[in-house]
């Protein structure tokens with residue numbers, strides 16, 4: 001028998017408790033030992049929960065519960081006391097399963113090393129893309145390959161919001177409220193909409209994929225709060241959809257021919273409607289992995305929600321239990337090298353740029369000249385005329401450019417110079433583009 005301590009009984013924790021209680025016999029057969037739920041650390045004994053659970057399992061003494069357990073499942077979220085409780089478990093040699101990407105993106109490398117020193121295992125499949133097996137495939141199935149790029153929709157809340165805005169014209173606030181009601185959003189949904197949750201997952205994916213420590217601070221991050229209904233409509237008109245993408249790549253530093261480094265970023269991105277990631281709807285997640293020998297792989301499924309996320313937690317729990325029964329806890333991966341992070345000159349991307357300009361002769365060529373000065377090549381341009389008589393000198397036009405790939409540095413400088421042209425009234429949007 002293995003004693004399991006559960007820390008936190010919210011959306012995910014309550015589903016983990018339910019599965020442990022309902023499915024005991026079959027879990028025992030699969031694990032090689034009975035997984036006994038020894039107790040659940042909660043903040044309030046009387047809180048309303050998604051699942052009816054025996055009250056005698058609840059305790060407010062989390063430390064004592066941890067001390068009594070062989071396996072600890074942390075689903076409280078946040079940094080403290082989750083971090084101290086995980087360390088307490090690891091230091092007494094208990095293995096830990098967590099879904100806490102915020103903590104791992106901040107302190108992962110230190111926690112992994114501590115687990116390694118104490119012969120304990122720290123697993124976190126639930127922390128990235130919920131139910132989708134992605135951590136285990138990267139750590140194990142692809143451990144004999146060289147991963148070069150990971151591209152993913154890894155936040156269900158923002159995908160749900162953008163999808164609702166795109167398909168039903170829903171307002172941002174209404175779509176967010178629905179995502180919260182469905183249990184996708186973090187306790188503080190700012191982490192979702194500002195991209196921090198996706199950035200934490202991107203840091204974890206990059207750390208494992210490239211065997212180098214990447215923390216939240218290394219991730220360039222932009223959320224979806226500035227994406228407007230007009231951006232979505234304009235994208236739709238041009239055959240694109242807007243997704244919040246996490247992108248982690250191995251790159252060449254300097255102007256593209258230097259040493260190897262990594263670039264990890266999260267931002268709203270235009271994708272052609274025929275791109276496989278464009279078809280990822282609602283709160284679903286998907287992760288593309290490119291590896292030298294495997295080629296392109298795509299992992300798709302439910303990235304959030306109590307039951308799907310509990311499935312990933314249970315997978316880690318059974319795997320860890322099996323290894324404990326066999327007397328050989330698995331190693332927690334630690335970084336094997338330290339790759340530098342790329343600056344803006346090491347990141348190659350495409351931009352979509354929307355401008356409001358005066359509808360006068362010569363404006364287009366002046367704008368085009370700025371692109372040329374920075375060596376940025378234009379892939380496509382659309383012009384929409386605004387109100388006022390064309391050519392009368394007082395009317396406006398909207399221009400939308402899509403560029404070929406160029407360095408982030410050249411693109412940012414191009415946008416800055418375009419803003420300074422007299423004929424340009426405003427830069428209405430700047431979005432990155434993938435898949436063209």
Ligand SMILES: NC(=O)c1ccc[n+]([C@@H]2O[C@H](COP(=O)([O-])OP(=O)(O)OC[C@H]3O[C@@H](n4cnc5c(N)ncnc54)[C@H](O)[C@@H]3O)[C@@H](O)[C@H]2O)c1
Nearest residue numbers: 008009010011012041042043075076077099100304305309
């Ligand atoms: N909900 C999802 O879809 C999802 C998906 C993947 C990962 N996660 C991660 O799983 C973790 C849990 O998420 P959730 O959605 O279940 O959150 P939640 O807010 O629904 O549940 C967390 C629970 O922990 C309790 N808690 C917090 N501090 C505590 C303490 N000191 N002692 C005892 N209990 C405490 C809270 O009262 C709450 O009931 C988080 O790290 C989250 O990022 C969630």
Ligand SMILES: N[C@@H](CCO)C(=O)O
Nearest residue numbers: 155156157185186304
């Ligand atoms: N808040 C997260 C939960 C899954 O990690 C999301 O919306 O994807």
Ligand code: NA
Nearest residue numbers: 125128130132
């Ligand atoms: Na997962």
